[in-house]
Amino acid sequence: MIDKRLMRLPGMRAVMMMLAGLTLVQAFVILGQGHFLALGIVHSWQLKTLAGLWPLIGWFAAAYALRQGLTWLKNRLAGHFAAKTAGQLQEDLMAHLFALGPRAVADAGTGNVVTMALDGIPETQNYIELILIKILNMMIIPIVLLVYIWVQHPVAGIALLLMFPVIILFMIILGYAARDKSETQYAGFQQMSNHFIDSLRGLKTLQLMGISRQYADNVYQVSESYRKQTMGVLKIAMLSSFAMDFFATLSIAVIAVFMGVDLLAGKLALYPAMVALILAPEYFMPIREFGSDYHATLNGKNALTAILAVLAAPLPTQTDALTALPAWTSTSTISAQDLSFQYSGKRAGVTRATFRFQGFEKVAIIGASGAGKSTLLNLLGGFLQPGNADSDQVNGEDATAMPFAINGQPLPHLAQENWQAHLSYIPQDPYIFAASIAANIRFYRPDADDEAVQQAADAAGILTWIQTLPTGFATRIGEGGRGISGGQAQRIALARTLLDTDRSIWLFDEPTAHLDIETEAALKDTMVPLFAGHLVIFATHRLHWLNQMDWVLVMQAGQVVAQGRPADLAQTSDAYHQLVHEMRGDFDALAEK
Amino acid sequence: MHWLKNDHWVKPDLKRYRWLLFWSLALGILTFMAAGALMFTSGYLIDFSARMPLFAAIYVPVVLTRAFGIGRPVFQYLERLTSHNWVLKVTSHMRRKLYQVLEGDAAFLQAHHQTGDLLSLLADDIGHIQNLYLRTVFPAVVAGGLTLIATLLLGWFDWLFALWIALLLLVQILLLPWWSLLVEKRRKSAQKRLNQEAYVALTDSVMGLSDWVITHRQAAFVDGAVAKPRQLAASMQRSKQFQWVRDLIGELFFGLIAVSFLVWTSKYWTGGKLIADWVGSFVLVVFPLNQAFSGVAQGVSEWPTSRDSLAHLNALTPVTRPLPQQLPAPTEVGTLTLAHLNFRYDQDSEPLITDLSLTIHRGEKLAILGPSGMGKTTLLQLVLGDLTPTHGQVALDGVNVLAYQDQRSSLFAVLDQSPFLFNTSILNNIRLGNEQASDEDVAAALQAVQLTDLIARLPQGVNTPMAESGFDFSGGERQRMALARILLQDAPIVLLDEPTVGLDPLTEQALLETMFTVLQDKTVLWVTHHLQGVSRCDQVIFLEDGALTMTGAPRELAATNARYRRLYALDAGEA
Incomplete structure (x- = not known):
């Protein structure tokens, strides 16, 4: 009944014991409330005076108030604990994601991770509260009440006791039915709302096809047909909760009739009958309250599972294996020997790649899409660790393998603090944070002064544009801010990198692939002079970059099939030739005509 | 209430399918009446039986007890089905209407990119209006109807007492909801803003993770990511604490109703043995009604969210564009x-x-x-x-x-x-x-x-x-x-x-x-x-x-x- 994983949360046991104690007290208070209410009714029934009733009213009121006060106190305690625990989970989750790196996020899907951190946490919080309040209520209160009712009137006690398993049985049926039905029901709702959003998104397309007007009826028809389906499901899903309610109220009616007959025969006094009647609804109350929150517990359970799965993912170890790398100089080297990485699933990774780069070389990685260029860059950036993504061991099948070496020191992977401190990684769509332009440029060096920021922006060729903006460097960009073009985003990422002079190793992942040719040409003019004094590793399928490179790796289906100086490769490598020819496409085809 | 005047999203739907709407509200009231009647007849049955009359005399209360015992879940089941059916029917209409409004909006169609977020927001607005019906309007109307019926029934016996009870019930259906609205209004809009900010902060963290990772500023990353969500959680927690206090006060006022009935029955229904048999009935009828009133204040405090959505939808005024006289398309196309x-x-x-x-x-x-x-x-x-x-x-x-x-x-x-x-x-x-x-x-x-x-x-x-x-x-x-x-x-x-x-x-x-x-x-x-x-x-x-x-x-x-x-x-x- 209680999720064992919850018991492992720090402090859960203590809070649970305390709340169980309070719930037990509350059960007796409920008993007292019913007792004095019954006494009061009997008092009036016996035609006694109001004066004698006042003490009973007083006791009833006190018990009633105490009961409500206890509910408040329990809510506060459970609520406080759940909030604190959920906050801690959220922090742990983010810290763990940081340590796992961007690949873990990409595998789970960005949207899923954000949803998990934003909605999953409150759902988990709610789940903890429900467990602490509703489930404890259900486990403690009915038992105390049942014992008392049994003592007063065994027949009523037996009736209520028999009814409990019947209700539990229905709850289990409800549970199974609800699990299936609520999932189809939820999927239906989801599908319905997705279809609707889909229609709105595709409105432009529908208009271009000249059918947007008549499509309105389709929107209605689809919504209506889902309504009919949903109602069909609800009829059955609600039938289970109907049955639960039915047995609870019917059993109250039944014991009232039983007791009426006993009273009639003179076998029973009024007080025991009255108190049993008053306490019977209280006996069923906790289970009915739990039933109405059943779906919330399902959501909470799923959210907790998802969060715990992330927290259970193993982190890379030995991130400080690289002893020292004070600066990247012209004599520094990075090499890889039989470097492999295999994704789970069919997607090709990298197979037995071997290479060695030195100093401020300019290296291009070329190949068709899916050839493993990005994977290799991710391995070099330390965002992926060599080995098999399915394997539990973070560092691969063989944790002792040392595929990398920096300045001759063998390393298991490149998630090394001392390596990443010199690194900068610019993808096709560099991420722009929801902040000012200045804050975006300062990202690696929050302490940089305004002049340095300006110089970096100038070197990246974006200063003129920034100065035309009314608010200059203070202009907010990113989510919710001013929109910027792909070329401008690249330049801001470049300025960000330039500001941190320690970062002399640049990884680029197709930075100009989606830019128009003029923007690309202008950006290239800016970038090429900046390459001096940096180790540049550049994945691209734009051939003109090869003219600026010292070394080229040609990749095909995860393997490095050729490497060398561009001029040499052009002479000797068939793979290089073939690839270049295919990429040039029309340019060659038409030249040959 | 100025929103009511220019509203074209709620009013038409209240008229459409009005019988379905009437039945779902009526069934809601009947559910609680049956629940009260069950306790009322049971109380009478026991009080009366304790006088040990002939068996035939308790026959009617026995039948009624059973009938109400069955009636309550049946009414509730029917009420849930009817109200969901009504809301879903209305939703179909609202969806078509939103589609048509956007379809006729030249500005919307010209926009080169429609972000998915904006469209999801519009779709969410319709969801909020669904909630307005199910969580705010229906419970409030049912509780109001019950207050009226209870006051009239009690007024038949003792109008002064009826007035007093009406006053206590008004605390539940007016005073507490009004107070919630007052306290929660600003907090709800702050929460809406914080939710948006938390979303941006988390997106920034998750999407920009590769930049963060190579800075090795884990503490700054975690702080940046959780600061807004933490503020949001704190604000939600304050809302909850308020709700607990409000519910405590609501329950205490409800307790006052129970006490009032104990006193009243002692004064009014103790004139003779036959009359005193009604004491249990009148006291016990109070308790099942509690549930009808307990959700009203919470439902009403959600009104600001629905109101924003309503304002949002009502503000959609399609831009139409002046075009020349339309011609049939030519069969041959040249230059x-x-x-x-x-x-x-x-x-x-x-x-x-x-x-x-x-x-x-x-x-x-x-x-x-x-x-x-x-x-x-x-x-x-x-x-x-x-x-x-x-x-x-x-x-x-x-x-x-x-x-x-x-x-x-x-x-x-x-x-x-x-x-x-x-x-x-x-x-x-x-x-x-x-x-x-x-x-x-x-x-x-x-x-x-x-x-x-x-x-x-x-x-x-x-x-x-x-x-x-x-x-x-x-x-x-x-x-x-x-x-x-x-x-x-x-x-x-x-x-x-x-x-x-x-x-x-x-x-x-x-x-x-x-x-x-x-x-x-x-x-x-x-x-x-x-x-x-x-x-x-x-x-x-x-x-x-x-x-x-x-x-x-x-x-x-x-x-x-x-x-x-x-x-x-x-x-x-x-x-």
């Missing part, structure tokens, strides 16, 4: 002429197109190049008639294209960067181009765009849903599907807006090959971001700051224009 075209959004904004003139003959292929943001897409929108030129006109054989807007789909087809494919089967998606197309026509179009092999590999062939898990169609494949759709549409003029951006060179090359083959007979205006395939065109234009800076046949430009040569060399990998 497209752009004459002294000028465009700017309004007087204060920069001109996007300046004095642009151009002639495109039937079957010609025109490539449009130029840096992004320099009016290429605007030009296509003008040709299409989505935008009205500030000066000049776009004419098709001398007739302004604005006069063909009703029949536009038979003249123009468009393929852009990310064609929209609906979450339905491939067949349905392609048939959108022409709903009369036979299966053979669709198969022929798929054959032309070279998708036959891919589709043969799918388990359900053309009936495979687009979003079927396990089949992730690539960018090139999606473009081919959209191209097939356009082939069915069979419009004489095709506008291509950077359809190959983001594709790798090999995929791009193959797609261009297919495109130029299947569109051989069409007039094509092709906006492109680089020179791959441009040599296949008859004319190339360069748009910069909204004006033509280079124009000519590709071969001509290659021979005479240095800038063109430089870009060509760069693109070909020679520079």
